Amino acid sequence: MSSEPSAAIDGFIQAVGADRTRLLDIVEQVQHRFGYVGDDSVQAIAKGLGIHAVEVEDMVSFYSFFDREPRGQFRIRLSKTPISFMKGAKAVARAFEQALGIAVGQTSPDGRFTLEWTSDIGMADQEPAALVDRMVLTALTPGDVPAIVAALRKRGHEGDRPPFQLHPSEGAMLPKATVRPSLVHPGALLLGPRDRDAGTRAALARTPDQVIEEISKSKLRGRGGAGFPTGMKWRLTRKAVGKDHYVVCNADEGEPGTFKDRVLLSEFPDLVFDGMTVAGYALGARHGLVYLRGEYAYMWEALQEVLTNRRDLGLLGNGICGREGFDFDIRIQLGAGAYMCGEESSLLESLEGKRGAPRDRPPFPTERGYLQQPTAIDNVETFACAARIVEKGAAWFSGYGTKESTGTKLMSVSGDCAHPGVYEVPFGITVNELLDMVGATDVRYVQVSGPSGQSVAPKDFGRRIAYEDLSTGGSTMIFGPGRDVLDIALQFSDFFVDESCGWCAPCRVGTTLLKQGMEKVVAGRATLADLAQMEALGNTVMRMSRCGLGQMAPNPILSTMRNFPELYEARLAPTLFTPRVTLHDALREAVAVQGREPAAEEA
Amino acid sequence: MDAATFSFTVDGVEVEAIEGQSVIEACDAAGIYIPRLCHHPDLEPSGNCRVCTCKINGRNGAACVTPAARGMAIENATPQLTDDRRAIIEMLFVEGNHPCPYCVASGDCELQALGYRLGMVAPTQPYQWPGRKIDATHPDIYLDHDRCILCSRCIRASRMEDGKSVFGFEGRGIAMRLNVDAEGGLGETQMAAIDKAASVCPVACIVIKRDSYRVPNGSRRFDTAPIGSDIEAKRKVRQS
Numbered sequence: 001m002s003s004e005p006s007a008a009i010d011g012f013i014q015a016v017g018a019d020r021t022r023l024l025d026i027v028e029q030v031q032h033r034f035g036y037v038g039d040d041s042v043q044a045i046a047k048g049l050g051i052h053a054v055e056v057e058d059m060v061s062f063y064s065f066f067d068r069e070p071r072g073q074f075r076i077r078l079s080k081t082p083i084s085f086m087k088g089a090k091a092v093a094r095a096f097e098q099a100l101g102i103a104v105g106q107t108s109p110d111g112r113f114t115l116e117w118t119s120d121i122g123m124a125d126q127e128p129a130a131l132v133d134r135m136v137l138t139a140l141t142p143g144d145v146p147a148i149v150a151a152l153r154k155r156g157h158e159g160d161r162p163p164f165q166l167h168p169s170e171g172a173m174l175p176k177a178t179v180r181p182s183l184v185h186p187g188a189l190l191l192g193p194r195d196r197d198a199g200t201r202a203a204l205a206r207t208p209d210q211v212i213e214e215i216s217k218s219k220l221r222g223r224g225g226a227g228f229p230t231g232m233k234w235r236l237t238r239k240a241v242g243k244d245h246y247v248v249c250n251a252d253e254g255e256p257g258t259f260k261d262r263v264l265l266s267e268f269p270d271l272v273f274d275g276m277t278v279a280g281y282a283l284g285a286r287h288g289l290v291y292l293r294g295e296y297a298y299m300w301e302a303l304q305e306v307l308t309n310r311r312d313l314g315l316l317g318n319g320i321c322g323r324e325g326f327d328f329d330i331r332i333q334l335g336a337g338a339y340m341c342g343e344e345s346s347l348l349e350s351l352e353g354k355r356g357a358p359r360d361r362p363p364f365p366t367e368r369g370y371l372q373q374p375t376a377i378d379n380v381e382t383f384a385c386a387a388r389i390v391e392k393g394a395a396w397f398s399g400y401g402t403k404e405s406t407g408t409k410l411m412s413v414s415g416d417c418a419h420p421g422v423y424e425v426p427f428g429i430t431v432n433e434l435l436d437m438v439g440a441t442d443v444r445y446v447q448v449s450g451p452s453g454q455s456v457a458p459k460d461f462g463r464r465i466a467y468e469d470l471s472t473g474g475s476t477m478i479f480g481p482g483r484d485v486l487d488i489a490l491q492f493s494d495f496f497v498d499e500s501c502g503w504c505a506p507c508r509v510g511t512t513l514l515k516q517g518m519e520k521v522v523a524g525r526a527t528l529a530d531l532a533q534m535e536a537l538g539n540t541v542m543r544m545s546r547c548g549l550g551q552m553a554p555n556p557i558l559s560t561m562r563n564f565p566e567l568y569e570a571r572l573a574p575t576l577f578t579p580r581v582t583l584h585d586a587l588r589e590a591v592a593v594q595g596r597e598p599a600a601e602e603a
Numbered sequence: 604m605d606a607a608t609f610s611f612t613v614d615g616v617e618v619e620a621i622e623g624q625s626v627i628e629a630c631d632a633a634g635i636y637i638p639r640l641c642h643h644p645d646l647e648p649s650g651n652c653r654v655c656t657c658k659i660n661g662r663n664g665a666a667c668v669t670p671a672a673r674g675m676a677i678e679n680a681t682p683q684l685t686d687d688r689r690a691i692i693e694m695l696f697v698e699g700n701h702p703c704p705y706c707v708a709s710g711d712c713e714l715q716a717l718g719y720r721l722g723m724v725a726p727t728q729p730y731q732w733p734g735r736k737i738d739a740t741h742p743d744i745y746l747d748h749d750r751c752i753l754c755s756r757c758i759r760a761s762r763m764e765d766g767k768s769v770f771g772f773e774g775r776g777i778a779m780r781l782n783v784d785a786e787g788g789l790g791e792t793q794m795a796a797i798d799k800a801a802s803v804c805p806v807a808c809i810v811i812k813r814d815s816y817r818v819p820n821g822s823r824r825f826d827t828a829p830i831g832s833d834i835e836a837k838r839k840v841r842q843s
Contacts, residue, residue, distance in 0.1 A: 039786055054771035054784035061773045061782075338775075355772065360650045360668035502753070502772070502779030505652050509694035512777045513728050533727060540690040543663050544653045580729045 006044050008033060013048040020049050023353030027060055028334060036067040062355035064337030065294045072107045072114030074152050077131040080117035081256045082488045083414050083477055089128035095142035099149040119339055119498060120256035121295040124414035125182050125421050134297040137176045147175045182263050187408045187424030188400055189388055196270035197315050199387030203278045204323055211282040211390055212238060218394035219406040223381035224250060225449055225473030233376055236366035238283045240374035245285035247276050248370060248377040250347055252293040254339035255450035256495060257475035260410035261380040263422045266299055268384060269306045273330060275383030278390050280328035283376055288330040291347050294337045303332055339499035343547050344377045357503040358547035381410055401427035405466035409474060413438045416480035431461040440478045450475035451492035452552035454559040485564050486571060490518040492556035500549065507550025510541035514557055524571050525578045531568060535561060611675035620671035627655055627666040634838025636831035637679050638688050638717055641754035642667040643803050647763060649755045654688050689721040696726045699733060700749040707815040708807035710823030714752060716830035740790030743812055744801055751781045751808040757800040764799035
């Protein structure tokens with residue numbers, strides 16, 4: 001490596017104080033600057049941090065947005081989800097293939113473009129969507145593609161673009177480079193004008209213990225879907241002994257179909273940061289971290305601006321609101337394309353500059369989290385709720401919702417409905433009521449809480465959105481009568497293959513085997529015995545996997561098997577056994593070598 | 604029983620444990636065998652294989668990474684757990700290439716031995732035929748990646764015991780691989796045949812050259828007694 005790149009890498013390393021736990025930032029800079037993280041870069045990073053190259057590679061190779069080989073100057077990543085496919089993503093992909101002269105997965109010979117699929121990018125209400133580097137394109141049609149490609153061709157590559165910065169002009173010159181505001185129906189949490197420090201000031205009028213008491217009284221539970229009582233989490237974290245305490249905001253919303261955290265961060269960032277500051281006060285933490293998914297890098301500048309404003313107003317930094325000793329600040333950590341990191345312990349590993357593999361618990365993050373210190377990790381929406389609760393009181397909050405699920409929930413609604421977007425609804429609302437709100441009249445089924453949730457058939461539309469009934473992180477994908485339930489289950493299974501971290505055997509291998517089983521079903525080649533075997537395998541993966549990803553990964557198959565057995569039966573092969581591989585596929589290599597087809601099978 | 608010792612039950616049998624022990628450590632000491640693959644008594648546990656999963660107070664958890672606690676009620680040798688463990692062993696068999704009849708590790712392979720112990724006849728899942736490259740660059744050791752089950756023993760041993768960090772993971776999901784700390788292969792690393800990392804591989808991924816048939820087939824560890832017999836023998840001694 002010439003001295004210039006090596007000097008640049010040294011600069012990236014020094015910028016984070018040669019801190020090994022900031023490896024993610026260093027690699028992000030290298031990827032951004034050079035377009036990939038080559039062997040020389042790996043060596044330079046390892047040398048600069050005093051670690052082994054194999055440790056750098058271990059981390060770099062984990063994330064979808066890092067490349068070990070040079071790829072195109074422009075990375076076009078098309079969102080691959082059942083929703084994007086319903087809205088025409090395949091036609092958009094074909095248009096890109098045609099305009100660029102390459103297939104998906106390839107890089108153009110001139111080295112300018114790489115075209116790829118990527119997992120859901122949080123734009124389910126405006127699919128087909130795509131990322132071009134850090135820009136987001138939405139509501140694409142095949143007709144948009146030639147103009148997009150022409151605009152990109154005209155643009156030279158700025159090798160020394162400052163990291164994460166988006167020139168306003170950069171977006172403006174590209175057709176469809178806008179993210180439409182997605183909030184359709186605000187409720188108690190989001191309605192009305194609000195002071196940006198209302199939560200912090202209300203908290204400061206109480207003791208930290210009183211703040212936690214108020215949160216506990218409100219019965220606020222984690223909005224990511226798991227529903228752990230927030231007050232208890234904060235109390236455990238506050239009580240835990242450590243050198244430092246940390247507040248971490250999980251903004252890695254990667255569940256296909258969810259985008260409500262995007263709405264909160266782009267339209268209500270002060271509410272979220274206010275909630276984090278409340279947590280900082282309550283826990284006695286000095287450091288707050290937002291783990292922002294790499295797909296949302298386009299918000300980087302705007303969020304930094306909000307943080308700067310809050311510092312200028314004395315709402316972050318030392319002596320917040322004039323309270324001596326209340327020091328708290330927030331850093332944003334950008335992720336790099338890994339659904340796995342939405343799982344809290346994987347997120348912590350990633351924050352520490354490692355691959356996003358989950359940790360075994362105990363110890364829980366409340367005791368030993370970020371840097372082995374007591375850490376409260378909460379969902380973006382949870383912090384927004386917390387800010388409102390200290391501002392308006394626990395009684396106000398628990399006036400909404402049900403006994404066990406207080407407050408409101410932000411639902412990300414997409415698919416076959418008139419008005420996709422984010423809806424703030426009180427807990428306890430039935431699926432039917434929600435479907436009425438969003439203008440979904442003819443519905444075959446609803447995927448509640450994304451692929452890791454469950455498929456809900458019309459007979460269950462009377463069920464309620466609540467922790468005690470249909471628990472959800474908010475993703476709500478609506479599928480109309482013409483949709484192929486089994487094909488969608490296959491796509492979801494494929495998603496888990498892409499996103500399994502690989503650490504534990506049952507999830508790493510099981511997700512692939514489940515997908516292969518589902519492929520056989522969709523191809524009409526599966527037998528009754530195959531179904532029984534797939535069900536048994538799914539249950540094993542669910543019981544034996546290390547973390548929530550693996551434990552939920554069989555859900556798309558198991559829950560459609562439960563709810564739509566007749567669809568599986570209708571696809572079965574009318575024989576006792578069919579081989580997984582057809583004779584034609586088995587002989588493909590031989591056919592290619594010999595240049596002739598085998599003699600036809602006898603009838 | 605002093606303050607630092609306590610007891611819990613495994614399939615109804617009382618087990619004594621010392622503060623700080625994991626469930627698997629306490630059970631090993633007590634002569635109760637919990638099937639395991641990635642766990643190694645000399646290394647920090649890492650929870651990769653999940654074979655040692657038990658039902659602990661009603662919830663599944665890996666015994667290698669779960670601290671023993673007073674009064675735990677643990678289920679170990681239930682038909683359901685045996686089925687699930689066998690299913691994991693099958694998954695590992697089809698993920699890599701494991702031709703026992705002509706593998707150098709046959710009879711000394713923990714994957715094979717667990718297959719026997721858990722009653723695996725033949726994998727029911729489709730083979731994935733990975734086709735990974737053999738790394739023979741080291742003068743004394745070769746790496747047959749097709750055998751690797753990603754248990755991370757060598758990674759942990761090299762980092763913690765040898766102080767070398769010769770091994771790491773690469774990639775994620777089904778594409779995850781064992782990686783070495785040099786572009787040119789194992790031969791360019793600090794690895795030595797006497798390293799701990801060279802001796803902990805449960806299968807035939809890390810193989811010492813010119814050493815494979817010192818002990819002939821038929822008289823190897825698991826040819827003579829099922830895997831876990833050494834642990835269970837302790838219990839028989841205690842009982843007698």
